[in-house]
Amino acid sequence: MCIPLVTGRVFVWDDLAAFHLPVRHLYREALRTGDSVLWTPALFSGAYLFGEGQVGMAHPFHWLLYRLLPLGVAFNVELVSSYIVGLAGMWMLLRRRVSDEAALFGAMVFAFSGFNLLHLSQMNAVAIVAHLPWVLLAIHSLLTSSTRQGRAAAFAGVALLLASQMLLGYLQYVWLTLVAAGCFVLWLLRGGAPTSRLVPLVAAAVLGVCVGGVQLLPTLDVLRHSVRAVTTLEFRLSYSVPPINMVQFWSPYALASVGHDFGVYDSAFSTAALAWLVVRWTAMKRRDLILGLLAFAALALLLALGRYGGVYPWLAEVPGLASFRAPSRYVLLVHLAFAGIAALVFEDLADITRRRERIDVRRLWPLAVPLALNLATTVTAATLVESRWATAHELALSGAARAGVGSALLGATTLLLLMAGRGVRWAVPALVVLVAFDLGLWGYRYAWRIAPPQTIDEIAARVPLPDAARPGDYVLPIQGQEKRNIPVLRGFRLSAGYLGLNPRATLDYDDPLAQRLAGVAWRFTDAGWVRVEDTMPRARLISNVQSSDRIAEDIRHIDIAHMALTDRAVDGLSGEPGQARVVTDRPGRIVIQATAPGTQLLVLTERFHEGWRARDGEREYPALRVDGDYVGCVIDAGTHRVTFTFAPASARNGLWLTIAGLALTAVSTWRLWRQRRFR
Incomplete structure (x- = not known):
């Protein structure tokens, strides 16, 4: 398992190269350049990548790995560490009932089980599984420990371990942990554990969910907008x-x-x-x-x-x-x-x-x-x-x-x-x-x-791109899940992609009209790569707007270069379309210099989300959904420097929930530590 780490390669089978490596590349690049990790323009013409969850961007361990280490090293360490943590945790759990050597054998059977090794390609799932024996160990201590210090430490352990699982962003495996934990608790109660200990156990679990709120609320937000x-x-x-x-x-x-x-x-x-x-x-x-x-x-x-x-x-x-x-x-x-x-x-x-x-x-x-x-x-x-x-x-x-x-x-x-x-x-x-x-x-x-380890450069070269294409261009990715995200390793942006929670779209990504609206420069066909003609610029001003509740049908009957559709009425627009120039185009922050002869609609080729905020100095403009999938705002006549910033309420509220959860966990742990009588 460590061979790729010492040879400068990474495992590439299935989702490792198709999903996990590209999105971790985007995460690392955002950390390196100081950009927002919440949003990426590189997938689906923009995606709430933080909320997708499976990168575990809010997890301190991941932040340290991808902030300090090269991509390949960080990727391998993340992968290998899960098996080591699972091995150690199962050994600690089993040695409470069997000898050290028998516990180590059982730990090997668990950490390198058929399930865990076959799911190597779902690295965040294996990471959550690695927490499972530690969670059971903490529950055992909380329900059976005879010392208040032991109970307090176990209380904090249950809360923080569940929070760590939540921060890794794969809720189904957190659920599986809860199923195992529930059965384990029933077995301990049958063995004589006092039922009064269930109160702090439930409290610890609730606090663990709260501490994981910085990931949980964005994930629920993304799920709500996904397929x-x-x-x-x-x-x-x-x-x-x-x-x-x-x-x-x-x-x-x-x-x-x-x-x-x-x-x-x-x-x-x-x-x-x-x-x-x-x-x-x-x-x-x-x-x-x-x-x-x-x-x-x-x-x-x-x-x-x-x-x-x-x-x-x-x-x-x-x-x-x-x-x-x-x-x-x-x-x-x-x-x-x-x-x-x-x-x-x-x-x-x-x-x-x-x-x-x-x-x-x-x-x-x-x-x-x-x-x-x-x-x-x-x-x-x-x-x-x-x-x-x-x-x-x-x-x-x-x-x-x-x-x-x-x-x-x-x-x-x-x-x-x-x-x-x-x-x-x-x-x-x-x-x-x-x-x-x-x-x-x-x-x-x-x-x-089936897929031996490769270098990251070899993975990036898997997908041929047109010679005339340049990093930053939007391309419609090649069909086939295993290759769709690969171009982001070379700096390209995709109008589609592959995520665990793909965003819902009004128009099909393969529709030529949708490609023009997304600003796609290149698309792959049976004849190879071809340039998309008459594609929309990154930012444009529109003075002719109609409201529609059937955008997918109505958009085929308009000239998208000179007219836009919105899901609400936009009145008072006038004048010939003005000029819009991109000043800054970074993940989660886009600055547009726009000059309009009248009140007009400023439209981007960036995917819409309620989390977008548009400001010109002290003035804030409501973000609008334009042409079904894209973000825009109405500006007045004159010259404006409009800054679009992605700041969703789910991320903000999740952060506050995490802070509150940490504070309550600390206070509760301290009280349990000092409590003199506890049944």
């Missing part, structure tokens, strides 16, 4: 794990193609460990914890099935969750449970070999069940590969060679478990090495085989 503001049930159920994918648990390579959204495999050890529990059930310690983990894994797997499980469609109707898709992400919680089970089984294996206990071979027969299932599946897949039956059922199966990899891994794991059960001491460390290899082989196959 995901209203979703269908079909959208919410997309990326449900098909039941056929359950064969991955015992034969992960039998299916020829398993996308990262549908991977449920978490090493042969996690599968064989379930059989080991059958062998050793009466001798296992902490059977109540094992039952809890198994129930939690079963619930999470049922939710991951989405449309096929029967439960998730009900959950998808809950307000606040309706913007989420991909029930498959609940696999994260399955693998969290597997990590706990792995630690408990590993401790049992270590105890057996330490005592040189020898389990009767006849009692170990359950270990053969997963292997038998694997061999049967491998033979079936190899027999039916490319058959009419497989084609008719849309099944892409593997041949014997590929499917046999899973057989070899499960066979080796089963053999080492058998040897450990017979007291062979070296079998336990051998299992550690095998599990690490197994997880890496499964999780890294995309990141290395």
